[in-house]
Amino acid sequence: MSKRKLTNHLGIGIIILTFLITVVFLIVFILRIFYKGYSVLSWEFLFSSPKEAMTAGGIYPAIVGTFWLTALSIALALPMGIMTAIYLKCFGRPWWFVKTVRIAINTLAGIPSIIYGLFGMAVFVNLLKLDVSLISGALTLAILALPVIINASEEALRQVPNEFREASLALGATERQTILKVLVPTALPNILTGAILAIGRVAGETAPIMFTAATFYTRILPKSLSDEVMALPYHIYALMTEGTNSAKQVPIAYGSALVLMILALAISAIAIYIRFQIRKKRKW
């Protein structure tokens, strides 16, 4: 065999090997979480409170807490995000302003989540005296979700063909009517896909809620915006690093991780499915 042929086989072989290593590692990772988590999963586990200093019982308050944190933060970030995207895409003037906004969005997107946590603590918890609460955490997570939502919404608006806008304007509709009644409804499925991906991201974040919203242990569900909440990601972390009975806590952590992972994967899968359907149906 010539040297070139040998190099070819060797090179291709190495590429296939890297792919296989990645796949095997990810399969081991996912199977491990599923296998260990599945053994503690039950209705009882999902719908009861933790007992005996976290060594027994379920994770219901953590599921409820994560639900409220996520729902509130997306409800705050989505309108802001869509409005920003509308301005950037549809008005887009003056250019220096749009440029500055874009730089700000990209910078925000790259900031580590722990810094969002510090900001939330300094501003919402301490400065505005909202304390460690559901609302402080939701505001912090909303800021984290904002760049994701803006980018997705702008991309969605960009995909609407220009003819749609021109046709609407030609029929005598104003700029605002065109945007609200033609452009946004057409782009809506794609905007929602972006929002759903943001939900997946927000639901799994731990660092931003550590000092703004999350508490290690509470048996009661949040009753108002100013209550501390349990949250699934923080619960996993707390089970692994606090408390003394790791033999009993680790299985509960695996169970919580399985629930969190299924939630995140299901949310992303829904987004990917919606996008697939849109692409299939699209006629322009």
Add this chain to the structure above:
Amino acid sequence: MNSYKEKLFKVVTYTASMFTIVLLFGIIVSIFREGIPLFRVVSLKDFLGGLAWYPTHENPQFGIRTLLAGSVYVTLGALMVAIPLGLGSAIFVSEIARPRLRELAKPVIELLAGIPSVVYGLFGMAFLAPLIREWFNLDTGLNIFTSSIILGIMIVPIIASMSEDAISNVPKALREASYALGGTKWETIAKVVVPSAKSGIIGSVLLGFGRAIGETMVVLMVAGGSAQMPKSLFQSVRPMTSTIAAEMGETVVGDLHYRSLFAIAIVLFGITFLSNLITELVFLKRR
């Protein structure tokens, strides 16, 4: 009436966009405001260069060199895992695999990128670390090596997804020209396709770097947490992010320890800001 509504709509959306700038400024101002007062007590040189991190000691010392080193080692380790695996997988998917597999790979990669980091941390802490400890006969499996592997695997989807985009955007004509000249598959990949996709690949690595150095949960759970200059891959470290996360709960608002953690956040912000800036420039050059 109508023109009033038009104006109002424009003003509202304008204000919303303005808000992103205000937010960014708010974040920068708040971490600087809380962090800068530290430097009235500790000099910048002692802060960045000092080897001793004893924030709660009677004579507290705030040298973050060991924490910086921890972040850098773990991040570089993660990139050493993630670049070959991510780039190799991207090349495999776009150049070697059948189209069916390619269609499947894209959404799977996206799904994997959505797994929360705390789940990776749990896996590292409860599964990989004990294994590593046994295999290498160590005192603890929570060290640079283990956290590099976990963090690396976590950023593989980022690097793979962006590199795959860059590679599949290389025009088909270039590949055909290479084959027509008698190039083998490997020569085409290594000498034509990858060099053409260079800027996209570099961008993906920079993005992975930013993600890895800012990641908190994995290093908090898996890196071990001792503030020391590591002498080997198998020693535990305390990266900047995990220092902030682990110690913020012990501080009193406004004391030196609190300020020093915000000062670490300033350093962290500076590093990620620079890496973002370089990424932007790389992409600008491509256009």
